[in-house]
Amino acid sequence: MLVNGKPADTISVADRGLSYGDGVFRTLRIQQGSPFCWQRQYAKLCHDCAALLISCPGEDILLHELKLLTGTESGVAKIIVTRGIGARGYAPSAQANATRIVSFHSAPVYEETCYVDGITPHLCDLKISRQPRLAGIKHLNRLENVIAAGECQAAGAVEGLLEDEEGFVISGTRSNLFAVIGGRLLTPDLSASGVAGVQRDRVFSWAEQNGIQCAATRLKMGDLLQADEIFLVNSVFGLWPVARLQGKDFSQRKIALAIQSWLNDAQN
Amino acid sequence: MLVNGKPADTISVADRGLSYGDGVFRTLRIQQGSPFCWQRQYAKLCHDCAALLISCPGEDILLHELKLLTGTESGVAKIIVTRGIGARGYAPSAQANATRIVSFHSAPVYEETCYVDGITPHLCDLKISRQPRLAGIKHLNRLENVIAAGECQAAGAVEGLLEDEEGFVISGTRSNLFAVIGGRLLTPDLSASGVAGVQRDRVFSWAEQNGIQCAATRLKMGDLLQADEIFLVNSVFGLWPVARLQGKDFSQRKIALAIQSWLNDAQN
Numbered sequence: 001m002l003v004n005g006k007p008a009d010t011i012s013v014a015d016r017g018l019s020y021g022d023g024v025f026r027t028l029r030i031q032q033g034s035p036f037c038w039q040r041q042y043a044k045l046c047h048d049c050a051a052l053l054i055s056c057p058g059e060d061i062l063l064h065e066l067k068l069l070t071g072t073e074s075g076v077a078k079i080i081v082t083r084g085i086g087a088r089g090y091a092p093s094a095q096a097n098a099t100r101i102v103s104f105h106s107a108p109v110y111e112e113t114c115y116v117d118g119i120t121p122h123l124c125d126l127k128i129s130r131q132p133r134l135a136g137i138k139h140l141n142r143l144e145n146v147i148a149a150g151e152c153q154a155a156g157a158v159e160g161l162l163e164d165e166e167g168f169v170i171s172g173t174r175s176n177l178f179a180v181i182g183g184r185l186l187t188p189d190l191s192a193s194g195v196a197g198v199q200r201d202r203v204f205s206w207a208e209q210n211g212i213q214c215a216a217t218r219l220k221m222g223d224l225l226q227a228d229e230i231f232l233v234n235s236v237f238g239l240w241p242v243a244r245l246q247g248k249d250f251s252q253r254k255i256a257l258a259i260q261s262w263l264n265d266a267q268n
Numbered sequence: 269m270l271v272n273g274k275p276a277d278t279i280s281v282a283d284r285g286l287s288y289g290d291g292v293f294r295t296l297r298i299q300q301g302s303p304f305c306w307q308r309q310y311a312k313l314c315h316d317c318a319a320l321l322i323s324c325p326g327e328d329i330l331l332h333e334l335k336l337l338t339g340t341e342s343g344v345a346k347i348i349v350t351r352g353i354g355a356r357g358y359a360p361s362a363q364a365n366a367t368r369i370v371s372f373h374s375a376p377v378y379e380e381t382c383y384v385d386g387i388t389p390h391l392c393d394l395k396i397s398r399q400p401r402l403a404g405i406k407h408l409n410r411l412e413n414v415i416a417a418g419e420c421q422a423a424g425a426v427e428g429l430l431e432d433e434e435g436f437v438i439s440g441t442r443s444n445l446f447a448v449i450g451g452r453l454l455t456p457d458l459s460a461s462g463v464a465g466v467q468r469d470r471v472f473s474w475a476e477q478n479g480i481q482c483a484a485t486r487l488k489m490g491d492l493l494q495a496d497e498i499f500l501v502n503s504v505f506g507l508w509p510v511a512r513l514q515g516k517d518f519s520q521r522k523i524a525l526a527i528q529s530w531l532n533d534a535q536n
Contacts, residue, residue: 001281010278011286013269013369018279018348020410021289027356052411053418078356080286083414088295088346088373090410090417090442101281105356129397130433134411141409142288142358143320143402146351149358150321165398174358 001103002065015099017082020090021140023099024048025080028198028235030104033072035063037235037268040198045079048137053092054083057100069104076105076236082140110237114158115260118243118253121172121232122157123221124148127165130192138195148173159232159240164193169219175234176200179227180255185214186223199233199263206262212255221246231256238263269371270333283367285350288358289408291367292316293348296466296503298372301340303331305503305536308466313347316405321360322351325368337372344373344504350408378505382426383528386511386521389440389500390425391489392416395433396461404464416441427500427508432461437487443502444468447495448523453482454491467501467531474530480523489514499524506531 001009016022026045029036042059049056066077084096126148134141144162152160152173160173171177171194178187185207190196207214224230229252230242239260241253269277284290294313297304310327317324334345352364394416402409412430420428420441428441439445439462446455446468453475458464475482492498497520498510507528509521 003281009281011281013271013277013279013348013371015286016414018283018286018350019293019408020414021408022411022414025287052415076356080281082286088344089376090413091421092414092418103281108357126401129399131397131412133394133415139411140287140289141411143290143407143409144399145358146284146288146290146360147401150360153359 001101002069003101004099005061005065011099011101012085014085015082016084016086016092016096017080017099017140019086021142022052022092023054023080023082023140024052024138025078025140026138027076027078029107030066030070030073030075030077032074033067033070035066035077037198037202038063039268040201044138044198045081048139049081049098051137052083052139054081055098057081057098062100062102065102069102075107078103078105080140108236110158114237114240118241118250119158119232120244121242122152122155122160123246124151124160124162124173126151126162128162128170128193130164132192135192135194136190136196138197145173163221167220169221169224170194172232172234175232175237178203178231178233179219179224180229181223181227183212185212185255186219187214187216189216189218197233198235199239202263202266203233203259205268206259228252229254229256231259233263269369270337271369272367273329273333279367279369280353282353283350284352284354284360284364285348285367285408287354289410290320290360291322291348291350291408292320292406293346293408294406295344295346297375298334298338298341298343298345300342301335301338303334303345305466305470306331307536308469309503312406312466313349316407317349317366319405320351320407322349323366325349325366330368330370333370337370343375346371346373348408376504378426382505382508386509386518387426387500388512389510390420390423390428391514392419392428392430392441394419394430396430396438398432398460400460403460403462404458406463406465413441431489435488437489437492438462440500440502443500443505446471446499446501447487447492448497449491449495451480453480453523454487455482455484457484457486465501466503467507470531470534471501471527473536474527496520497522497524499527501531
């Protein structure tokens with residue numbers, strides 16, 4: 001693990017990442033030493049830092065540090081960028097130097113059935129909050145995801161779905177959702193909640209390349225239950241079809257499996 | 269500073285307090301070595317830990333550690349309790365041992381005018397989100413407060429007011445709000461947003477002791493502009509009257525100053 005470029009496994013207690021969750025992060029696959037979809041990951045990191053007015057580490061520095069940690073191995077890297085060390089008090093200091101933490105982990109292993117047969121997500125009791133100023137950003141304020149993931153764990157489910165207070169479906173607890181409805185790909189509007197992940201963007205790209213309409217819109221559970229296919233994506237597990245939701249079985253997989261394969265192989 | 273009882277100024281990068289803001293905190297005044305309103309502070313810490321299913325450190329341990337740091341000095345102590353070190357992934361591990369961090373700081377010095385003449389809070393652009401599962405808890409997911417405090421800083425205001433998306437006033441950026449309306453003390457309902465602080469509870473106690481009705485209710489800016497007095501409280505600065513809000517001057521201070529004095533002197 002590297003903290004600001006130096007081997008370390010600790011950070012200052014005064015870091016605002018700890019005090020307030022004042023920072024952002026990325027989790028990405030490393031394939032034989034190469035960060036997968038790096039351009040997209042780095043662009044998101046820059047975007048999210050800019051949204052919080054945190055200075056983003058340079059691309060060369062991060063690539064160098066990733067290489068130092070990964071060599072030619074495969075696994076999962078995590079990059080955290082916080083606003084840095086600060087005095088007590090919420091107001092950000094203009095002088096703070098961002099803290100960057102780069103770590104490398106073994107890749108989690110998921111059962112083949114998740115990819116082939118699909119999963120049955122738990123519908124979370126927790127309703128995700130609306131906050132347009134933070135929506136889309138992969139920031140460090142993730143207690144809602146922690147609570148939701150705890151619910152899934154208790155329910156024995158590998159992933160769960162999150163709705164907002166008004167009943168609009170937003171995402172999985174750690175993934176973005178798509179539905180095939182009337183030949184179009186639809187994904188929840190994330191202008192007020194959720195994280196707009198790299199794999200979500202890549203599904204839009206796949207759709208464009210394949211002449212299939214793809215749009216972000218407001219979706220309720222009733223809309224999903226009308227879908228021909230539903231699937232979840234993230235940068236670590238790739239794509240999991242949804243096999244069953246609220247007692248309804250989804251047997252079609254055609255578009256999901258085509259996208260699954262493309263997400264695994266394409267480099268952009 | 270003490271981390272799990274040992275002198276240290278760092279924590280593990282794998283601490284969930286950093287990864288997800290998965291923890292809670294308290295900030296309290298220390299008067300000549302005595303933690304002010306300790307029973308209330310510790311009760312809140314226990315309540316907030318329980319709400320997140322984090323194991324709360326024992327009272328004796330915390331009092332011992334505070335004493336080690338403060339001796340007979342005065343200042344401000346901060347206690348952070350996180351869910352502890354965890355593997356990558358949102359789901360909390362049942363085995364995690366909570367991390368406790370106790371630190372001692374010099375007390376901030378505020379201008380006398382804030383206490384006597386009152387302040388003019390900035391009305392924040394940021395609308396605070398609704399999340400009943402986290403409302404009231406002083407958890408480490410504080411990006412909304414960071415953004416709001418940044419707004420106040422830019423506006424040159426010593427504190428700001430936060431409304432939710434529906435226009436209900438919730439609190440200051442680091443304080444709770446009260447208004448004297450029709451001879452009653454009213455404070456925002458915090459069932460969906462905000463932090464229910466120790467000083468807020470103490471104002472309820474003062475009201476009870478003084479035979480004045482005090483209630484939590486839904487308040488809009490229009491209600492506040494009808495108030496005879498408005499004031500803000502927190503455990504560090506005590507009580508600041510509001511002198512001016514949205515162009516309206518508030519000249520009465522009678523109840524605010526009575527409570528201000530009681531909050532400073534009473535030990536419960």
